[in-house]
Amino acid sequence: MTAYVNPGLSSLKIDGRRRRRNGRSLRNAAIVFITVLWVLPVLWIMATAFKPPSEAAGLALWFKPTLSNLFASFGVPYLLGSRLLNSILVTAGTLAIAIPVSTAAAYAFSRFRFPGGSAAPLVLLATQFLPPVIIVIPLFVVFRNLGMLDTRLALVIANLSFVVPYATWMIKGFFDGLPVDMEEAAQIDGASRLMALWSVVVPVAVPGIATAAIFSFVVSWNEFFYALVLTRDHAVTLPVALMSARSEQGDAWEIMATMGLFIIAPMLVISRFVQRYFVAGLVSGAVR
Amino acid sequence: MAAVRLVSVEKRWGDVVGVARQSLEIADGEFMVFLGPSGCGKTTTMRMVAGLEEPSGGEIWIGDRDVTDALPKDRDVAMVFQNYGLYPHLTVGDNIGYPLRIRGHSRSERKTQVLEVARKVELEHLLERRPRDLSGGQRQRVALARAIVRRPQVFLMDEPLSNLDAKLRVSMRAEIRRLQAELRITTIYVTHDQIEAMTLADRIVVMKGGVIQQVGTPAEVYGRPANLFVAGFVGSPPMNLMPAVVQEGRLRVAGQSVGAVPVPAAEGVDLVLGIRPEDLVIVPPDEADLRGQVYMFELTGDAVLVTIDVGTSRICVRGDRHLRHGIGDAIGLRLDPQHCHFFDGQTQKRLQLD
Numbered sequence: 001m002t003a004y005v006n007p008g009l010s011s012l013k014i015d016g017r018r019r020r021r022n023g024r025s026l027r028n029a030a031i032v033f034i035t036v037l038w039v040l041p042v043l044w045i046m047a048t049a050f051k052p053p054s055e056a057a058g059l060a061l062w063f064k065p066t067l068s069n070l071f072a073s074f075g076v077p078y079l080l081g082s083r084l085l086n087s088i089l090v091t092a093g094t095l096a097i098a099i100p101v102s103t104a105a106a107y108a109f110s111r112f113r114f115p116g117g118s119a120a121p122l123v124l125l126a127t128q129f130l131p132p133v134i135i136v137i138p139l140f141v142v143f144r145n146l147g148m149l150d151t152r153l154a155l156v157i158a159n160l161s162f163v164v165p166y167a168t169w170m171i172k173g174f175f176d177g178l179p180v181d182m183e184e185a186a187q188i189d190g191a192s193r194l195m196a197l198w199s200v201v202v203p204v205a206v207p208g209i210a211t212a213a214i215f216s217f218v219v220s221w222n223e224f225f226y227a228l229v230l231t232r233d234h235a236v237t238l239p240v241a242l243m244s245a246r247s248e249q250g251d252a253w254e255i256m257a258t259m260g261l262f263i264i265a266p267m268l269v270i271s272r273f274v275q276r277y278f279v280a281g282l283v284s285g286a287v288r
Numbered sequence: 289m290a291a292v293r294l295v296s297v298e299k300r301w302g303d304v305v306g307v308a309r310q311s312l313e314i315a316d317g318e319f320m321v322f323l324g325p326s327g328c329g330k331t332t333t334m335r336m337v338a339g340l341e342e343p344s345g346g347e348i349w350i351g352d353r354d355v356t357d358a359l360p361k362d363r364d365v366a367m368v369f370q371n372y373g374l375y376p377h378l379t380v381g382d383n384i385g386y387p388l389r390i391r392g393h394s395r396s397e398r399k400t401q402v403l404e405v406a407r408k409v410e411l412e413h414l415l416e417r418r419p420r421d422l423s424g425g426q427r428q429r430v431a432l433a434r435a436i437v438r439r440p441q442v443f444l445m446d447e448p449l450s451n452l453d454a455k456l457r458v459s460m461r462a463e464i465r466r467l468q469a470e471l472r473i474t475t476i477y478v479t480h481d482q483i484e485a486m487t488l489a490d491r492i493v494v495m496k497g498g499v500i501q502q503v504g505t506p507a508e509v510y511g512r513p514a515n516l517f518v519a520g521f522v523g524s525p526p527m528n529l530m531p532a533v534v535q536e537g538r539l540r541v542a543g544q545s546v547g548a549v550p551v552p553a554a555e556g557v558d559l560v561l562g563i564r565p566e567d568l569v570i571v572p573p574d575e576a577d578l579r580g581q582v583y584m585f586e587l588t589g590d591a592v593l594v595t596i597d598v599g600t601s602r603i604c605v606r607g608d609r610h611l612r613h614g615i616g617d618a619i620g621l622r623l624d625p626q627h628c629h630f631f632d633g634q635t636q637k638r639l640q641l642d
Contacts, residue, residue, distance in 0.1 A: 181373035184340050187360040188367045188444075189387035191576070199390075203377040 042264060048257035056254040069254045078255055083241035084262055086152060087221060090237055093156040094220040098163045099213050103205075105164070106171035107197055111180070121172060124165045135161070136229050144258040150232045158226040165221060166239060174208025175201065201232060214274050238263050290351030290441040292474060293339060298348035299332050299498075306332045307524040308498045309345060310375070317472040324495035325521070330478045331446055333495075337476060337546050339342035339363050350441055367437035367444040369449065372427045374434075381406070381415035384433045391438070405433045407461030407496040409483075419626045425456045432464070436471060443468070443475040449484065461487060482522050486510065494518050512629075516636040519562045519629060525593065528568070528603040531633070532561040546577045549625045552641055565606040567627035570594065570613075576620025582613045596621070 047054055050065040073080040080223045139158055140149070148154040178201065186196035202209065226240040231240060238259060245255040291314060298309035307329040314320045322330035335341035337348060339360035347356045355363050366387070367373075369602050375383050382389075384405060385398045393401075406412040409429040419427055428448060435443060447458045448464070465488055468475050479485055485492050486506045493519075494501040494509060502514035513519035519527045532541045534555050539546045541561050553559055580598035587609070592604045596619055605621065613619065630639040 067601075179369050179371060179373075181369045182375060184360075185367065185369060185373035185434075186375070186386070186390075188338055188342070188363075188365060190361045190390040192359070192361060195390065200375050200377075204375075 015271060045257045045260045045264070048254055049261050051254055051257075052255050053252070055221065056252075056257070061117055069258045073255055073258045078241065078244055078259070080238075080241065080259060080262065083236055083238050083259075086155075086235055087237040088161065088241075090152050090155045090227075090235070091217060091220045094159040094163055095213060095216055097156070098160055098167055098216050099209065101160075102164050102171055102212060102216075103202065104197075105168045106175050107201065108169070109172050110175035111183075121169065125169060128162060128165050132162075132225050136226060139226070140229055141188050149230060149253060152235045152286050154230050155223075155227055155235055155237065159220040159223055163216045166219075167216050170212040170215065171205065174211075178204060211274070214270055218267065219268065222263070267280035290474060291318075291349075292442055293347075293349040294333070294337070295347040296350065297333070297336060297343045297348060299329070299336060299341065300344045305498050307336070311346075312493065312500065312503070313485070314474060314476065317474055319468055319475045319477065319488060319490045321485040321489035321492045321496060322476065322478045323492050323522075324484060324501075325480055327367075327497075329498035330480075330493075330495050333587070334446060334476050334478050335445050337363075337442070338365055338367055350463075355491070363442075364440050365442040365444055366438070366440040367446065368428075368431045368435050368448040370447040372419070372431040374427060374430055376419050378418070379415065380411060380417050380419065380422070380430050383419065383430055384411075384415075384437050387434060387438045394609050401437055403434075405437045408436070409433045409537070415537075424452050424462060428452060428460060429463075432467065436467065437629040439471070440473065443477075444472050445475065445477045447479055448477075449511055450479075451482070457484075458496075458503070464488065482524065486522075494521065496521075499513075512638070513562070514638055516631050519631065519638075523564060524605075525565050526603045527562045527564050527629070528601070529560045530563075530598070530601045530603065531640055532559040532591060532630075533557070534559070541578060542601040544599060546623060548577050549628055550641075551622055552630040552639055553632075556640060560631040560636075561638075562629035562631060563564050563603075563623060563627060565604045568603070568605040569622040569624070570607050570611065571620045571622045573618050573620040575622070577623045578621040580619060580620055582615050584619045587612050587617060595618070 023205065029164045047061075047063075049069055050067070051058075051060075051063050052066050052068070055063050068096070074161075104122075109117070139161075143149050143151075180199050183193075183196040186200045187193065191199060222239060227235075227237045227240045228243070228265065231237070236244075242256050242263075243261050244258070245252040293314075294312045296311055297583050299306040315622065322333060324330050334339055337350075338342045339355070339358060339362075343356065347354055349355065350363060350365070375386065378386065381402050385402045388398045388401060402415070403412060406415055409432055411426065411433060413428055414422065414426060419430065422430065428451075431448070442509050445464070449460055451471075452460060463485060477484075477488060489506055491503060491505055492509045493503050494514075496517050499623070502509055502518045504512075504514075509518060509522055513522060513527070516529065520529060530542045532539060534540070534551050534553055534557065536544075537551065537555075539549050539551055539561075549561075580596040580603075583596060583597045583602060584593075584595035586593045586595075587610070591609050592607045592611050594607055594611070596603055596605060596612055598621070603621075630641065631637065632639055
C-alpha cells in the first residue's frame with residue numbers, strides 16, 4: 001500500500017466503477033422488463049379466473065374474487081374434471097411408454113453398430129419434419145377402422161409418434177457423452193448387457209433422461225391438434241376443452257382462464273425441476 | 289486360476305487387420321505383458337480375451353473351457369481399465385462390492401469381503417466416498433480392489449497406470465506386482481511403456497501392426513531381440529542401429545573398418561549392427577574400434593548420455609556420471625563382440641551367430 005494516490009488514476013477508477021454500476025442497473029432493468037413481459041399474461045389469466053363473469057372481459061384491476069368460475073368449469077357442459085383426468089391419463093400413458101422405449105432405442109443407437117446404424121437416428125428425426133396435418137388424416141382413418149376414435153389409447157399412440165423420436169435424440173446425446181468403460185466394466189463384473197444398462201448407465205444418465213421426460217411431459221400435456229381431430233366426447237383433453245368455452249352465446253373468458261390455470265399449474269411446478277435437472281445434467285458426467 | 293490359450297485368433301474389420309492370425313499360450317499364474325506402440329493390436333487382443341471384442345476367427349480358451357462365444361460375464365475374468373471404469377453414482381464400497389452384488393452374494397458377505405480387499409489396497413477409510421472425490425491413484429486402487437474382490441481366473445489390465453503421474457506410477461507398479469505375486473492369478477497387462485513391461489512381466493509379448501514380434505522373458509527380449517523392431521523399441525535410450533557390411537574379410541560399420549568383431553555373414557550382405565548404449569565403452573580415439581565427434585552431451589544424474597556422430601550414423605553411449613566431454617570433441621568407441629547384435633538388413637531378423 002502507498003499513501004500517495006495519483007489523482008488521475010483515482011478518477012479513472014471512479015469512472016470505471018460508475019460505468020460498471022450503470023451497466024448493472026441497465027441489465028437489471030432489462031431483466032425486470034422481460035420478466036414482466038413473460039409473467040404478466042400468466043397473472044392476467046390467474047386474475048380472470050377469479051373474476052365474476054360480468055367483469056371478465058374488462059380491464060379492472062380491482063374486483064371481488066369469486067370461486068363460481070371454478071364450480072361452473074367442473075359442471076356441465078365444460079366437465080373440467082373428466083377433461084383433466086383425460087389429460088393426466090394420456091400424458092402419464094405417453095410417458096410410461098415413451099421413456100423406457102426411448103431410453104432403450106437411444107442406447108442401441110449410441111452403442112451398437114448395425115447396417116445403416118448412423119442413418120437410422122436421422123431417419124427417426126426426419127419423420128418429424130412432416131407437418132402433423134399430413135399425418136393426422138391416415139391416423140384418423142386407421143383409428144376409425146380400429147374403432148379407436150375418441151379413446152385415450154389412440155391419443156397416447158398419436159403422442160408417442162412425436163414424443164419418442166425427440167426423447168430418443170435427447171437421451172442418445174447424453175449416452176454418447178458417457179464413457180463406454182463403465183458398462184464394459186459392469187459386464188465383466190458379471191452383469192448382462194441389459195443389467196449393465198439398468199444398474200450403471202441409467203443411474204448415471206438420470207439427468208438426461210429426466211430432461212427428456214420433462215420435455216415429453218410438456219409437449220404431450222399441451223398437445224392440441226391430434227386431440228382436436230381424434231376425440232369428440234370421451235377422450236377430450238384440457239387444451240381441446242378450452243374450445244368448449246367458445247359458443248354461439250359468446251366466449252366465456254372466465255371459464256377459459258380457469259381451465260388455463262389447470263393447464264399452466266403443472267408447468268409452473270415442473271419448471272422448478274427442469275432448472276434443477278438441467279443444472280445437474282451440466283455439472284454431472286462420468287468420472288475420468 | 290487358469291491358463292489362457294489363443295488358438296489362431298484374428299480380428300478384422302472389413303479389410304483392416306487389427307490382429308493377425310496367431311496363437312499364444314499364457315501359463316497358469318503367469319504375468320504376461322503385451323507391449324507395443326499404439327495401434328499394434330495389444331488392447332484388441334486383450335479385449336478379445338475379455339469378451340468385449342468378438343474374434344473374426346480362432347478360439348480362446350480359459351483353463352479347460354472354450355470361451356470364444358461366451359459373454360464377458362461368463363468368462364470369470366476381471367479387468368482394470370485405463371480410465372478406471374468406476375461407477376460414478378456408487379460409493380467406493382459399492383463399487384468394490386458390485387461384482388459380488390451382481391452375483392447375488394448376501395450383504396454381510398459382501399461387507400466382509402469388501403473390507404478385506406479395501407484393507408489390502410489401503411482404501412478402508414474411503415469406502416463411503418464417491419469416485420469423483422478421489423485422486424487418480426485412489427481411483428486406480430478402487431479399480432484394482434474391484435478386480436480382485438471375487439478372485440477371478442484371469443486379470444486383465446489395460447494401461448492401468450497411464451493416467452497417473454510418474455512418481456505414483458512407480459509405486460502403483462510395485463503394488464500391482466506384489467498383489468499378483470500374492471494372489472497368483474494369471475494376468476494379462478497391456479502397456480506401451482517398456483519400463484512397466486520389463487519390471488512387471490514374467491514374459492513379454494512384443495507386438496507391432498497386429499503381429500507378435502517376440503515372446504520371451506524380459507531378459508530375453510532385452511538381451512536377444514528377435515528383430516530390428518524389438519531392438520529399437522525396447523530399451524531407453526534405444527539400441528543403436530548402424531548399417532554394416534563385410535568387405536575384404538573385415539566388418540565395415542558406418543564406413544569404418546572394425547577388426548575386433550568377428551565377421552557375422554558372407555561378403556557384401558546388407559547388415560545392421562545393433563549395440564546398446566550401455567555396452568559401448570568410450571576410449572581415446574587411437575585405441576578405438578569406431579571414431580567420431582561428440583554431437584550432444586547430457587547429464588541424467590546417474591549417468592551421462594553422449595551422442596556421437598560416426599560417419600552417417602548418430603549413436604548414443606551411456607557413460608560414467610563423472611565423464612565430461614565438449615561438443616565437437618574427437619572421441620573413440622570400443623565394441624565388445626559379446627554385446628554386438630546383428631540383423632539382416634533385408635528381413636530385419638536377428639542373425640544367430642552361435
